[in-house]
Amino acid sequence: MNELTNTQSHYLFKKQLDSIDLKEKFEEGFCIINLNQVEFTPLMSSFFHLKHFSLLFVKKGNGICYKEGCIYNLAPYTINFSNIYRYRNFTYKNLQEVFFICFSEYFLKRYVNENIYKEFKFLLTERMYPVDASKSDFIIFENIYKKIYSEFNNGEVESKYKIIGNLMAILLYYFKDLYIDCNINKDVTISKTSTIVISFKKLMDSHYNDLKEGRVNKVFRVQDYARQLDLHPNYLSRIIKNKTGKSAALWITEKAITESKLLLTKDFSIKEIVHLLGFFDTSHFNKFFKKHTHLTPTQYKQNNLL
Known part of the structure; x- marks a missing residue:
């Protein structure tokens, strides 16, 4: 099979997401996707501005993410947060166990905490390094995001977003603590x-x-x-x-x-x-x-x- 260009792969990935009704699933400003559903690799994107917050959990897989002039490796047990409207692209070489969560300010304020920017200041951070979690730390996140995934796809309509909101709050608190611990000594100089x-x-x-x-x-x-x-x-x-x-x-x-x-x-x-x-x-x-x-x-x- 011929290797796909970035543009072809980006188009096919978008088509793949459309096939799983992403727009419909994002009706409350939230979506979680098991990227194992993507039927081709390597998966490459063109440069784009992400329109919502996102968290990527890589248990088994690897790739590269480009954000704001910096290149980051995505290896097993990597957790990658991206801020809203950050300019980025990515290449995933394999996607054995990778989950992607996408969420909006509306979802956070309605279902998690109205004062999200005071409670989770990293949501406003311009430069976020991927976190290389330990296996034990990653398992904590995995248990939570898999519960979110199950609730998102199988939960009762009337209550599922309330339950997901509570689980996301736990996930974000854990991520906040882990991110601070992992990046305390890194240079996070912010431009004007x-x-x-x-x-x-x-x-x-x-x-x-x-x-x-x-x-x-x-x-x-x-x-x-x-x-x-x-x-x-x-x-x-x-x-x-x-x-x-x-x-x-x-x-x-x-x-x-x-x-x-x-x-x-x-x-x-x-x-x-x-x-x-x-x-x-x-x-x-x-x-x-x-x-x-x-x-x-x-x-x-x-x-x-x-």
Whole structure:
């Protein structure tokens, strides 16, 4: 068999994921995949921006991951975390026992912890080294992610994401402790542009917390974030776009949608949400929400009450 090019392999991998209904499975902002289902190796990707957080657990297999100008080996007992919208590619030479977990901010805030960035600060870290776990440490993770995998594929619809959320909390706490222990002596120097991205994300999360708590009533635009960070708006926009692959304005839009969805799953009326998140009126909120979710706020609320 002829060896696949990066582009061909990336296309086939995407087609493979489509065949297992990844989009449908990701409806709550969470998915776990046993990469043994991928029917060809080596598996290679083109460069891309990852749109969600991810954790890769390599028990048996090996490969190479390229992230932000650095190349990392993925060997047995490697755990690799990738931040949202990090620029990367990968090559897996074999996939005997490899699990991939993909999760969104929405999932974390709804099912794990609303204060995720305070509880798990590594979620904002720009450069994350893969962790070479000991066999005993890896087995702890394996027991958890296999329970998650079983629940994801076989659990009762009404309760499975609550159970997965609790299991993910345990997994993330273990990973936080292990990552700190394994990387305490490594050079994690952060560039100026990476610092700007981290500060922007932190400020955005803090601002929406202030909105929900009623401490402010004006929604920040790009120029407001730039002013808070003492930067020119055009410079901030350029840095965010170059580092993450999407504009600062789109980051703000997606944050507004995430926070809207979270409030719609709770005991808030649509009028209260309109007021809390600084929309002009209910009509404006309805149009904004439907444009980005293809559902009205009322429809989403009816479908997603816990």
